[in-house]
Amino acid sequence: MGEKNRAWIELSRENLAYNVERLQSLIPKECRLMPAVKADAYGHGMVLIAGMLANLGIEDFCVACADEGIKLRQAGITGQILVLGYTYPRQFDKLVDYDLTQTVVDSHYAQELQRFGKEIKVHVGIDTGMHRLGERCEKTEAIRGIWDCDHLRITGIFSHLCVADSPDEKDRVYTLEQIHKFEQTIEELRKSGIEGFSRHLQGSYGILNYPWLAYEHCRPGIALYGLLSNEEDKHRCSVDLRPVMELKTRVQSVRTVYAGEGAGYGLDFQAKKDSCIAALSIGYADGIPRELSGRGHVLIGGKKAPIIGRICMDQMLVDVSAIPKVKAGDEAVLIGGQRAEQITGEQFAGWCNTITNELFSRLGSRLERMEK
Numbered sequence: 495m496g497e498k499n500r501a502w503i504e505l506s507r508e509n510l511a512y513n514v515e516r517l518q519s520l521i522p523k524e525c526r527l528m529p530a531v532k533a534d535a536y537g538h539g540m541v542l543i544a545g546m547l548a549n550l551g552i553e554d555f556c557v558a559c560a561d562e563g564i565k566l567r568q569a570g571i572t573g574q575i576l577v578l579g580y581t582y583p584r585q586f587d588k589l590v591d592y593d594l595t596q597t598v599v600d601s602h603y604a605q606e607l608q609r610f611g612k613e614i615k616v617h618v619g620i621d622t623g624m625h626r627l628g629e630r631c632e633k634t635e636a637i638r639g640i641w642d643c644d645h646l647r648i649t650g651i652f653s654h655l656c657v658a659d660s661p662d663e664k665d666r667v668y669t670l671e672q673i674h675k676f677e678q679t680i681e682e683l684r685k686s687g688i689e690g691f692s693r694h695l696q697g698s699y700g701i702l703n704y705p706w707l708a709y710e711h712c713r714p715g716i717a718l719y720g721l722l723s724n725e726e727d728k729h730r731c732s733v734d735l736r737p738v739m740e741l742k743t744r745v746q747s748v749r750t751v752y753a754g755e756g757a758g759y760g761l762d763f764q765a766k767k768d769s770c771i772a773a774l775s776i777g778y779a780d781g782i783p784r785e786l787s788g789r790g791h792v793l794i795g796g797k798k799a800p801i802i803g804r805i806c807m808d809q810m811l812v813d814v815s816a817i818p819k820v821k822a823g824d825e826a827v828l829i830g831g832q833r834a835e836q837i838t839g840e841q842f843a844g845w846c847n848t849i850t851n852e853l854f855s856r857l858g859s860r861l862e863r864m865e866k
């Protein structure tokens with residue numbers, strides 16, 4: 495278990511359970527959540543999060559690569575683990591050894607998997623318009639041909655939506671077309687007598703904006719962590735989701751910087767008056783973007799401390815002139831609440847000119863992760 499020493503992440507099991515319940519209540523009850531816990535569960539800590547989700551009755555999970563799948567198996571996950579991305583042939587034996595389910599990224603790859611010569615569980619990816627992974631949906635013969643690969647144990651078929659987050663009319667039309675193409679592909683297969691597999695299409699925004707789709711699985715990531723990609727989406731969303739993560743660090747030193755002096759690399763911060771400056775023990779090596787230099791604030795003593803100067807590799811500076819009695823060891827909240835104040839992940843990502851998905855998934859391995 496992690497310790498609250500230098501900089502750490504606190505996870506709320508309660509909020510995670512709440513989000514699971516909220517998302518599950520939106521969709522048909524036969525549709526099972528198969529959470530995306532890739533990229534260390536979007537920075538939250540994959541093993542901790544998957545353990546909590548397993549305790550809530552969730553069995554199946556999505557990861558980005560075989561190595562993540564192996565880590566999940568070793569942590570005791572017994573359900574289906576779907577590898578969403580490409581696995582290099584050299585690692586095919588790992589898929590078998592750890593009972594991972596591989597995505598068929600196109601029909602050429604199906605042949606590659608077939609040539610391996612051992613039974614491998616797969617879900618067939620269908621490209622309905624994102625043009626990233628999956629066999630193109632109009633290539634019906636090539637798709638049907640995947641079922642001729644006798645070493646592939648095909649247990650699922652899926653596609654991915656690429657503008658499901660957008661409320662614009664043209665994007666809604668595009669998404670409805672993607673849904674239609676996915677259904678058509680399934681119908682074509684059914685006509686050839688191919689059926690009896692799990693179907694899934696929706697990530698978080700697919701669930702929130704197209705909740706009526708009744709498939710066997712869905713693949714929520716960001717929303718399960720109580721986040722949307724940005725503040726605008728958050729304001730637009732009527733579903734109450736609660737943040738699972740709080741990100742905290744400590745004050746390591748406090749000093750006066752006198753009027754006319756600079757502080758930090760490049761001396762970017764220039765004191766207009768005598769100022770009280772605190773150094774915090776977290777930096778860009780922990781995943782705090784340099785983009786945050788001189789923008790936004792953290793919470794110390796329940797008050798806002800503006801971020802000043804450039805973010806360093808392991809440290810950052812804040813102005814605590816307006817906060818009385820700040821001392822080394824005090825907690826500083828970067829994301830989360832302190833007394834009456836609150837900094838949301840969406841707000842923080844906005845200061846960094848990015849989306850929560852990127853900000854959170856880049857949080858570093860040096861941060862301790864623990865349950866609150």
Ligand SMILES: *Cc1c(COP(=O)(O)O)cnc(C)c1O
Nearest residue numbers: 530578654697698713714715716
């Ligand atoms: C990452 C990913 C998801 C989860 O997406 P969110 O928007 O975070 O819910 C679902 N499906 C695929 C294919 C993904 O790559």
